[in-house]
Amino acid sequence: MNKIYISALAVLSFLIGSCSGGLAPEPENKVLLLQVDYLTNSFEAGKELAFENPATTFSVQTEYTEPGDFGSIRLIYEELNETIFFGTIHWMGLGERLYPETLLPKDSFDHVLTNDYITPVNGFEDVFNPSGTTYDYTVPWTAIQGLVLVRSYLESNPESQVRVFLYTPSVGVGDPADWDWIFIIKN
Incomplete structure (x- = not known):
């Protein structure tokens, strides 16, 4: 009877041990993109981008x-040479955001209580403002x-500046x- 328990315990230990090494750790270098409507100032969607390579x-x-x-x-994450946003702009027409291809809807994001x-x-750093217009980003x-x-x-990054455009x-x-x-x- 003890041999059965010991054998079962050995098999269970083997299975648990062989599974633990197969999961890749989640990247720690992340950037959060959030989209807010210009006219209503309502949160619309967002995406968390994860990068394998670290950067200080x-x-x-x-x-x-x-x-x-x-x-x-x-917009390029310069230290990694990775695109974080790409969109077209049309004169007298309508361009589109091409990267990220998709954003998660606002109801995918939890609010604090x-x-x-x-x-x-x-504060904020305006990373693209060709007209030089002064905006109140707090709205x-x-x-x-x-x-x-x-x-x-x-x-996690209390001294960071939030980028916006x-x-x-x-x-x-x-x-x-x-x-x-x-x-x-940036986290």
């Missing part, structure tokens, strides 16, 4: 092609500051109803 700093490089008819905006209000300690920020992931990112896929006689704030937060 976070810089956003902008590649902008001015829309004569068709243009684009690409408290009523406190937080802002990034080092659209209000829509996302209570998200659990936002709080988690700011807690206004994505305008329609310009010329563009329709502001097509425009969105894109917030970028």
